[in-house]
Amino acid sequence: MRNHPSPPGSISRRALLTGTAAAAGVGLAGCGSITGGLSGRTRVKQWNLLAGGDGAIMTEMHGDFSAEHPDVELQATTFGWGTPFYTRLVMGASSGNASDIATIHLSRLKSLSPGTLMDPIGVDELKDHGLNPEDFPEKIWEKAFADDELYAIPLDTHALVNYYNKDVCGQVGALNPDGTLLVTDGVEEYFDLLRAVKEVTGEFGTSLDTFGGWRQFWAWYRQQDGEMTFADGDYEMDDDKALAAIEIMYKMAEEGLCPTFADGGQCSANFETGAAGLVQVGNWEINRFKLFNPDNPEWFSMTEMPSFYNGNRYTQGDCHSFVLPRHNSWDPDVREAALEYAAYMLQHSFRWGEGGGHTPAYLPVTESAEYQALQPNAEYSGVVQNVQFDPDAWFSGSAARLFDETGSIFNQVYALAMTPEDALALMKERIETLLALPSPVD
Amino acid sequence: MTVKTEAPPVPAAMTRPPQANAKKTSWTGLWFVLPFAAFYALFLVYPTFLGLYYSFTDKSLTGRAASWIGLENWAEAFGDERAWAALKNTAVFTLWSTPILVILAIVFALLVHRARKMGWFLRMAFFAPFVVPVSVVTMVWTWIYQPDGGLLNHYLQLFGIQDASTPQIWLQGENGIAMWSVVITTVWWTLGFNFLLYLAALQTIDPNVYEASSIDGANWWQQLRSITLPLLNRTTAMVITLQLIASLRIFDQMYIMTGGGPNRETEVAIHYIYIAGFEGFRIGYASALSYVLFVLILVVSVFQFRLFSRKED
Numbered sequence: 001m002r003n004h005p006s007p008p009g010s011i012s013r014r015a016l017l018t019g020t021a022a023a024a025g026v027g028l029a030g031c032g033s034i035t036g037g038l039s040g041r042t043r044v045k046q047w048n049l050l051a052g053g054d055g056a057i058m059t060e061m062h063g064d065f066s067a068e069h070p071d072v073e074l075q076a077t078t079f080g081w082g083t084p085f086y087t088r089l090v091m092g093a094s095s096g097n098a099s100d101i102a103t104i105h106l107s108r109l110k111s112l113s114p115g116t117l118m119d120p121i122g123v124d125e126l127k128d129h130g131l132n133p134e135d136f137p138e139k140i141w142e143k144a145f146a147d148d149e150l151y152a153i154p155l156d157t158h159a160l161v162n163y164y165n166k167d168v169c170g171q172v173g174a175l176n177p178d179g180t181l182l183v184t185d186g187v188e189e190y191f192d193l194l195r196a197v198k199e200v201t202g203e204f205g206t207s208l209d210t211f212g213g214w215r216q217f218w219a220w221y222r223q224q225d226g227e228m229t230f231a232d233g234d235y236e237m238d239d240d241k242a243l244a245a246i247e248i249m250y251k252m253a254e255e256g257l258c259p260t261f262a263d264g265g266q267c268s269a270n271f272e273t274g275a276a277g278l279v280q281v282g283n284w285e286i287n288r289f290k291l292f293n294p295d296n297p298e299w300f301s302m303t304e305m306p307s308f309y310n311g312n313r314y315t316q317g318d319c320h321s322f323v324l325p326r327h328n329s330w331d332p333d334v335r336e337a338a339l340e341y342a343a344y345m346l347q348h349s350f351r352w353g354e355g356g357g358h359t360p361a362y363l364p365v366t367e368s369a370e371y372q373a374l375q376p377n378a379e380y381s382g383v384v385q386n387v388q389f390d391p392d393a394w395f396s397g398s399a400a401r402l403f404d405e406t407g408s409i410f411n412q413v414y415a416l417a418m419t420p421e422d423a424l425a426l427m428k429e430r431i432e433t434l435l436a437l438p439s440p441v442d
Numbered sequence: 443m444t445v446k447t448e449a450p451p452v453p454a455a456m457t458r459p460p461q462a463n464a465k466k467t468s469w470t471g472l473w474f475v476l477p478f479a480a481f482y483a484l485f486l487v488y489p490t491f492l493g494l495y496y497s498f499t500d501k502s503l504t505g506r507a508a509s510w511i512g513l514e515n516w517a518e519a520f521g522d523e524r525a526w527a528a529l530k531n532t533a534v535f536t537l538w539s540t541p542i543l544v545i546l547a548i549v550f551a552l553l554v555h556r557a558r559k560m561g562w563f564l565r566m567a568f569f570a571p572f573v574v575p576v577s578v579v580t581m582v583w584t585w586i587y588q589p590d591g592g593l594l595n596h597y598l599q600l601f602g603i604q605d606a607s608t609p610q611i612w613l614q615g616e617n618g619i620a621m622w623s624v625v626i627t628t629v630w631w632t633l634g635f636n637f638l639l640y641l642a643a644l645q646t647i648d649p650n651v652y653e654a655s656s657i658d659g660a661n662w663w664q665q666l667r668s669i670t671l672p673l674l675n676r677t678t679a680m681v682i683t684l685q686l687i688a689s690l691r692i693f694d695q696m697y698i699m700t701g702g703g704p705n706r707e708t709e710v711a712i713h714y715i716y717i718a719g720f721e722g723f724r725i726g727y728a729s730a731l732s733y734v735l736f737v738l739i740l741v742v743s744v745f746q747f748r749l750f751s752r753k754e755d
Binding site: 083087090091093094112113116117211259260261262266270275326400401404408409411412415417418426433437438440441 | 500502503504505506524588589590609611614616701702703704705706717720721722723724
């Protein structure tokens with residue numbers, strides 16, 4: 001079992017049906033990159049990995065796009081999150097038969113061998129569709145380049161955040177007068193909060209995804225200003241800081257403050273059922289939690305990750321971005337329509353932020369007064385500054401091998417089946433093995 | 443297909459030799475085979491040889507130019523500890539699952555064969571799981587094995603076998619627990635196929651044999667040992683061969699249910715090939731690993747089949 005996003009809530013049945021219909025459509029339409037078809041419309045095929053609650057929002061936005069662009073036939077297909085998606089993207093692109101546009105995690109750009117598998121995007125092309133480089137945060141915009149070519153159009157920033165059940169946290173007096181969660185400083189202070197919450201819930205203090213341990217590790221390691229760099233077959237990491245981060249996992253699980261085992265689905269379910277009063281999970285679960293109690297969608301709120309070290313509220317995160325997989329030949333109309341689609345999604349990403357919980361990368365949206373006032377998004381808006389991207393290596397990034405292989409170790413730590421010391425030793429061994437592999441993208 | 447080889451009496455006036463006629467008939471048959479043969483060649487024979495070729499190159503999924511590297515992939519495969527561990531896990535799964543899948547299939551087939559009423563229901567009940575797709579089977583069983591709120595732990599706690607504060611983790615359980623969990627799922631799912639083969643074989647046994655033996659005073663147990671099982675020998679040889687091949691090719695359940703965990707305890711051969719090829723983009727190396735597994739399965743099958751056919755002689 002991987003770190004799949006949780007099974008989506010009820011609305012996503014619609015998303016699932018749409019996805020299935022789209023998949024069936026692709027099947028019927030055959031594999032060729034056909035423009036038009038019977039309707040005479042320009043067909044744009046989109047592949048995405050948004051199988052969670054945010055996928056439903058994307059489907060909704062696709063409906064709006066199609067309504068406003070009757071001449072474009074958008075065929076979106078959702079694949080299983082992570083490796084299943086990337087496998088298809090890479091195989092499709094290596095034969096030149098992938099979709100016209102696809103979503104990726106920006107941290108995976110280099111691992112996807114953009115030079116051979118992706119088609120570069122001209123900055124002028126973007127400008128023609130109303131997107132300018134200055135409309136993006138600089139840190140993210142730079143990451144969209146590889147070998148001085150622009151390959152990705154960033155859609156959002158997403159990160160681990162801290163959700164809290166207002167009722168439960170109110171009962172233990174952990175809320176400020178304005179109803180927001182008290183800011184804690186240091187591991188012990190936060191553990192005290194979890195202990196108090198555990199008293200109320202009778203089960204856990206916080207829930208988290210024990211299969212996605214890399215995310216938590218990276219947040220807590222970076223909060224200590226730990227560095228991890230890979231270069232020339234060697235790597236550098238701070239063992240003491242890494243051990244401290246792993247020890248947090250072990251101690252939290254040992255004391256019963258968090259589950260010893262919870263996949264993506266159960267992680268969120270623990271929060272919904274009240275087994276846990278808090279949950280450290282990605283902002284993309286916002287839609288699921290709102291739908292859990294439609295009569296009172298404000299039963300919870302969200303804030304940034306608690307600071308464990310140095311007053312840092314760093315968190316692990318990534319960016320969903322659009323890329324153009326390599327085509328054997330581009331139909332100019334299709335390329336035009338694909339970029340028009342990307343521009344539309346960015347310019348209308350207010351909904352993406354409101355419904356999907358992601359912070360839009362497109363600054364005209366995030367800087368708008370309307371977005372600034374949006375709750376609970378405003379409460380965790382600081383993640384954009386505090387987000388920590390995965391280390392730079394071909395095997396690193398969301399759902400990449402470092403994520404998977406260390407995740408399976410951390411899963412054992414949460415299960416109390418492995419001591420932090422053993423886990424660190426094994427983690428280093430795994431990293432060394434990955435480094436010894438020939439890089440497929442050089 | 444029958445081909446006439448005997449030449450009919452030929453009138454002297456006929457110019458064409460009769461052999462040509464016979465040949466023509468056989469070519470017609472080929473046309474019927476062609477669609478399948480083309481499909482087979484394109485999607486099985488060609489990729490098989492292409493894979494063998496790739497195993498001598500550093501072919502990458504990223505589409506970068508591949509170059510011939512000789513036996514490097516093969517040397518790496520034989521020295522790869524993770525590959526050997528995966529093969530060992532595959533062997534463990536095979537050794538644990540095969541006997542259960544064969545013995546339970548016989549037992550259930552015997553039960554259903556004797557059932558006078560409700561036979562149709564039992565046949566359906568035992569076979570039904572086999573037609574369910576793997577994604578559904580694994581999803582249902584993942585729910586059953588869920589530590590908190592899963593069906594299995596729920597009942598274990600209800601009967602007081604398990605303490606609710608320390609729920610058993612099944613699919614990431616160490617020391618073989620995860621492996622056994624998958625074995626049980628697999629047995630539930632695929633038993634129906636072996637069961638059906640045995641049931642069909644049981645129905646071909648002449649009832650007169652049983653009648654004759656009862657007249658001679660044989661009891662049920664003697665009949666089973668001396669008549670039924672020996673007459674099922676051919677089926678057993680086939681079932682074991684098919685089962686070994688199926689078990690050695692285990693991938694889906696592991697990939698979906700355990701992801702190879704805990705700590706690679708259930709990482710099986712094909713899963714590692716998948717990781718090397720599709721996560722690591724190393725098609726060349728993954729091809730070499732595939733061939734190692736292919737040869738291994740071939741050896742096991744041939745050896746096992748010979749063993750059984752010799753017994754029968």
